[in-house]
Amino acid sequence: MRNKIIKDELIVFEERIARLFEQAQIPYPIHLSGGNEDQLIEIFKEINEGDYIFSTHRSHYHYLLAGGSPENLEKMILQGKSMHIYDKHLNFLSSSILAGCSGIAAGVALALKRKNSNKKAWCFVGDGGEDEGHFYEAVKYVDGHDLPCTFIIEDNNRSVETSKEARYGKSEIKWPKCVRRYHYVPTYPHVGTGKWVNFSGIKVGMGWM
Ligand SMILES: Cc1ncc(C[n+]2csc(CCOP(=O)(O)OP(=O)(O)O)c2C)c(N)n1
Ligand SMILES: [Mg+2]
Structure with a gap:
């Protein structure tokens, strides 16, 4: 188990990011989680130190549960990196291409198997990512070669x-x-509130993603 962050701390983090977004402090796309805290906390009990975690455009909860610091994550979000959070020290990679990490996860799992490592790869995708052809290919490869x-x-x-x-x-x-x-059932709808705010003289569309 990597991190002992609790459900309320996850929710408080996302609420804070939501407020910052509403106040036009984050003029970049963000995707908030919510409603899936219990399920993710359960899954992360199985994810160990040194395992590789591959995430999606909706990665904040994954990163925090992987052991990432909320301060570091907020800094990345404020820099416009929400959709591609990366942390080498945590073996954490994400992609905003749907199921974009699935082939990478399969490749890393192949390397782990060849090295007789006891580490595993974990790859998250949405049900939209599940629709992608490259997801099918990665799953077939992992299944066929019995990869971790x-x-x-x-x-x-x-x-x-x-x-x-x-x-x-x-x-x-x-x-x-x-x-x-x-x-x-997600807390935040994918598309937002339809508000417009002025960010450094530029009209920015506001909404949850
Ligand atoms: C290959 C690819 N096609 C289309 C998109 C545009 N896109 C961004 S998010 C999204 C829907 C994502 O749905 P899902 O994977 O279920 O994730 P959720 O947002 O529901 O968690 C789409 C189609 C994309 N990012 N990548
Ligand atoms: Mg979905």
Whole structure:
């Protein structure tokens, strides 16, 4: 287990970022988590020191649970790096390309296996990321070569604001055992409040992402 950050601390962090965003202190896209604290805290109990964590455009909770400091994360967010948080010391990488880390996670898992390492790769994707062809390829490779990598689908039944049924009808893929899924109802909608604020003379659209 990497970090003992508790649910309330996660929520307080995201609320603080939300306020900063509303006050136009963060004129960059951000994606807030919320509603998935319990599920993530459970998952992170299995993630050990030295494991590799691959995250998404919605990475704040992952980073904090990986052991990242809230101060460091806030600094990165204020620099416009929310969608690509990276920390070499924590083996933490994220990508805003949907499922963009899945092939990298498979490659790292292959290297770990070749080195007889006891470390693992953990790769988070949204249900929108699950739709991507390269996700399928990475899963097939990990499953076929029995690599130490777990993919976790964070299923909030939306890709931006489009439900799974609207995207793919009743289709439900049965993934192999290296893929897990948890469901949650998000606190923040993907698209925001529609407010406009003035940031250094530039009109900036405000909203949760
Ligand atoms: C390859 C790719 N296609 C499209 C996008 C545009 N895009 C950004 S977020 C998003 C929806 C993400 O849905 P999901 O993966 O379920 O994550 P959630 O925001 O619901 O947590 C899309 C389509 C992208 N970032 N990358
Ligand atoms: Mg989603």
